[in-house]
Amino acid sequence: MNIAAVDYDGLIPNNVALGHDPRVKRALEKWHPGYINWWKDMGPEGFQDSLVYLRTAVSVDPKGWAKFDYVRMPEYRWGVLLAPQHEGRKIPFGVHKGEAAWQEVPGEYRAMLRRLVVIQGDTEPASVEQQRYLGKTAPSLYDLRNLFQVNVEEGRHLWAMVYLLQKYFGTDGREEAEALLQRRSGDPDTPRMLGAFNEKTPDWLSFFMFTYFTDRDGKMQLEALAQSGFDPLSRTCRFMLTEEAHHMFVGETGVTRIIQRTCEAMKEAGISDPNEIDKVRKLGVIDLPTIQKKANMHFSLTLDLFGNEISTNAANAFHSGLKGRYREDRLKDDHQLDGITYPVLRLIDGKIQNEDSPALSALNMRLRDDYVVDCNVGVGRWNKVIAEHGIPFEIKLPHVAFHRHIGEFTNIKADVGGNVLSDAEWAKRRGEFLPSDGDKDFIESLMQPQMEPGKFASWIAPPRVGIDNKPGDFEYVKIADA
Ligand SMILES: [Fe+2]
Numbered sequence: 001m002n003i004a005a006v007d008y009d010g011l012i013p014n015n016v017a018l019g020h021d022p023r024v025k026r027a028l029e030k031w032h033p034g035y036i037n038w039w040k041d042m043g044p045e046g047f048q049d050s051l052v053y054l055r056t057a058v059s060v061d062p063k064g065w066a067k068f069d070y071v072r073m074p075e076y077r078w079g080v081l082l083a084p085q086h087e088g089r090k091i092p093f094g095v096h097k098g099e100a101a102w103q104e105v106p107g108e109y110r111a112m113l114r115r116l117v118v119i120q121g122d123t124e125p126a127s128v129e130q131q132r133y134l135g136k137t138a139p140s141l142y143d144l145r146n147l148f149q150v151n152v153e154e155g156r157h158l159w160a161m162v163y164l165l166q167k168y169f170g171t172d173g174r175e176e177a178e179a180l181l182q183r184r185s186g187d188p189d190t191p192r193m194l195g196a197f198n199e200k201t202p203d204w205l206s207f208f209m210f211t212y213f214t215d216r217d218g219k220m221q222l223e224a225l226a227q228s229g230f231d232p233l234s235r236t237c238r239f240m241l242t243e244e245a246h247h248m249f250v251g252e253t254g255v256t257r258i259i260q261r262t263c264e265a266m267k268e269a270g271i272s273d274p275n276e277i278d279k280v281r282k283l284g285v286i287d288l289p290t291i292q293k294k295a296n297m298h299f300s301l302t303l304d305l306f307g308n309e310i311s312t313n314a315a316n317a318f319h320s321g322l323k324g325r326y327r328e329d330r331l332k333d334d335h336q337l338d339g340i341t342y343p344v345l346r347l348i349d350g351k352i353q354n355e356d357s358p359a360l361s362a363l364n365m366r367l368r369d370d371y372v373v374d375c376n377v378g379v380g381r382w383n384k385v386i387a388e389h390g391i392p393f394e395i396k397l398p399h400v401a402f403h404r405h406i407g408e409f410t411n412i413k414a415d416v417g418g419n420v421l422s423d424a425e426w427a428k429r430r431g432e433f434l435p436s437d438g439d440k441d442f443i444e445s446l447m448q449p450q451m452e453p454g455k456f457a458s459w460i461a462p463p464r465v466g467i468d469n470k471p472g473d474f475e476y477v478k479i480a481d482a
């Protein structure tokens, strides 16, 4: 069988030979109607009948795995796709390093593994729920299509995790798969599992920041799980990463295009001081200091997703071979972390300072450090656009102690430079660092839909190239009359 090809004959497209696995096939077919109901209830509001120019995976071959066509979203072919198995793969780290990778769940780690799959799975539908109203205020059909592409792929990522639950975790797996459809982002009684996935995504700048910063947390987690000794999880995550790249592309280029438009408008109006906020806003674009504040918010909320800097759970998941480090396979050490230390930023005697800790306990910290490095790459590209327009402003990621709700810095207030503030100072200066109500109102006032092919809202530049090389005036979404 050609693993790269996807079988589209049944209800559930797959490359895992579902046709020869009647128990799992039946379980997934039973889960399917609940999923479609969830999508119709919680997926993009108002566009379920529109034709959207979407990519669908037809292969897991990295060179050419997708085809593009118009699809009504509820008819999207969500499927189960795993990257090809590597013959003879070994567990790459932890106490079982060098043993054959597990093709079945190792009994002693069953609960831990299930939890990792459920937590990852829970984030996928959560982001669809968070983004469900954005379609109504899309700045262009191009952006509307990108939103929906991200949404359907997050739906597919849910399928990916639900397949693992149904195939490998028996009755508990089935119950967890049901629960993934029951929780709701932001619901006080049945919230999603992680904080950042219960926040609102109220506007398009938030959406782009979310896909830049929070989908990138997704990338880091998937990279760590792609190293897993449990081979089906590794293969699932490897394919998800191919899709994830597009989500971060949407975020990075979205923010780039907003910055570009702001800089162009400032230049045209002869404004060189980025802090002349009122003047800039009168041009119908988003001032750079407000973009910085949004970045501060999304970055800090996303850092919380990495959990406590020092974590026994993370140590156990590594030690047992379930969750590796970022790109474990490229690291040169013993892959067991015996007697090795890692510098962890901690609050010691009221001061923020590094302390060497056992590397095994510091894995969350390490993954977060890798994340920050990765985040800074795109920020550098944003700053290049600003510099090209000769405007004296630089977007900077805030200090990791800023605005935190999990980990070492939960109980202090720090400014974006990492200086500890009193509660009173924080209250007074909060609006310097995070969007104020006035900032939010201003952004909201700009969120007027632009649904004419080839046109863009005042506050965002067109993309350099179209999706699938389509021309600028391509009708990415054919909107159905309500
Ligand atoms: Fe995802």
Ligand SMILES: [Fe+2]
Residues within 6 Å of the ligand: 154, 215, 218, 244, 247
């Ligand atoms: Fe994503």
